[in-house]
Each structure stands twice: as structure tokens, then as C-alpha cells.
Amino acid sequence: MTDSLQEAVKKMTEKNVSSLVVVDMNKIPIGLITERDIVRKGCSREELNCSTLRVSEIMSSSPITIDSDPAPEKAAELFLKNKIRHLLVIDKNTRKAVGALTPMDFTRYK
Numbered sequence: 001m002t003d004s005l006q007e008a009v010k011k012m013t014e015k016n017v018s019s020l021v022v023v024d025m026n027k028i029p030i031g032l033i034t035e036r037d038i039v040r041k042g043c044s045r046e047e048l049n050c051s052t053l054r055v056s057e058i059m060s061s062s063p064i065t066i067d068s069d070p071a072p073e074k075a076a077e078l079f080l081k082n083k084i085r086h087l088l089v090i091d092k093n094t095r096k097a098v099g100a101l102t103p104m105d106f107t108r109y110k
Contacts, residue, residue, distance in 0.1 A: 003055050004050065005050045009050065031062070032060045034060065066078055066101075067091075075101055
């Protein structure tokens with residue numbers, strides 16, 4: 001992704017989300033950038049310039065994914081096993097991202 005950190009933060013703010021999926025030219029997910037990535041990998045740099053720092057420099061590459069049809073228990077298992085806070089949901093046919101889950105989503109699940 002060639003977007004700057006500043007552009008990513010602006011998108012996250014506009015959409016009121018805590019993460020963005022980073023995709024290649026074919027719209028296939030290659031990474032995930034989260035608020036935590038921004039704080040720990042971006043803001044911790046001595047020479048922070050949000051307009052020149054690229055998302056690709058601080059994103060989490062090869063994010064943990066789940067197909068769109070498994071039971072919620074499978075997603076919960078992946079969260080716990082991998083100690084993650086964002087789980088990318090992938091369409092198993094196109095391999096494109098269809099959404100993302102966070103632990104907060106389980107509080108809304110009935």
C-alpha cells in the first residue's frame with residue numbers, strides 16, 4: 001500500500017474503525033493496519049512524519065483470516081490461539097476481504 005500513515009488515520013477516523021485492510025492491486029488482502037500498529041510501530045519512532053511514513057512499513061503482514069461461513073466458535077478459537085484483536089473475514093471463492101471481526105463483535109452476537 002502506498003498510502004501514508006496520515007491518509008490511513010484519516011480513513012480510519014472518517015469510517016470510525018480501528019483497522020484497515022491493506023490489499024494488493026487485485027484487491028487481495030496482504031496486510032492489516034490497526035490503531036495498535038500505529039501507536040506501537042509508528043508513534044514510537046523518534047522521527048515520525050505521518051505524511052511520509054507508509055502504511056506498508058508498519059502494517060501487520062499476512063493477517064490471520066477466517067472464511068465467511070464458519071461458526072462463531074471457530075473465530076473465537078482463532079482469537080485466543082493467535083492472541084489477536086482483529087480477524088479478517090475472507091470470501092473463500094474470491095479470497096477478497098468481506099469484513100473484519102474484533103472481540104467486541106462477540107458482545108453483540110446472540
